[in-house]
Amino acid sequence: MPCFIEAKLxxxxxxxxxxxxxxxxxxxxxxxxxxxxxAATIQxxxxxxxxxxxxxxxxxxxxxxxxxxxxxxxxFVHLQx
Numbered sequence: 001m002p003c004f005i006e007a008k009l010x011x012x013x014x015x016x017x018x019x020x021x022x023x024x025x026x027x028x029x030x031x032x033x034x035x036x037x038x039a040a041t042i043q044x045x046x047x048x049x050x051x052x053x054x055x056x057x058x059x060x061x062x063x064x065x066x067x068x069x070x071x072x073x074x075x076f077v078h079l080q081x
Contacts, residue, residue: 022055023050035048
């Protein structure tokens with residue numbers, strides 16, 4: 001559950017924020033990991049499809065490439081050099 005200030009900012013911006021777990025999934029997507037690899041890395045037994053589907057909905061995109069592009073644009077993830 002987002003904190004009060006985060007909820008207010010989200011409501012004001014009209015754009016949903018991502019959870020820490022969703023950002024973590026996006027960062028792993030950016031490294032080219034597949035769903036199974038992401039699940040193993042973040043130590044969950046469930047498939048990451050639910051996380052990815054939620055990310056797609058929040059970012060209003062339909063694929064991984066668009067999700068990463070939008071996450072970069074919004075500053076949710078950053079490229080490392």
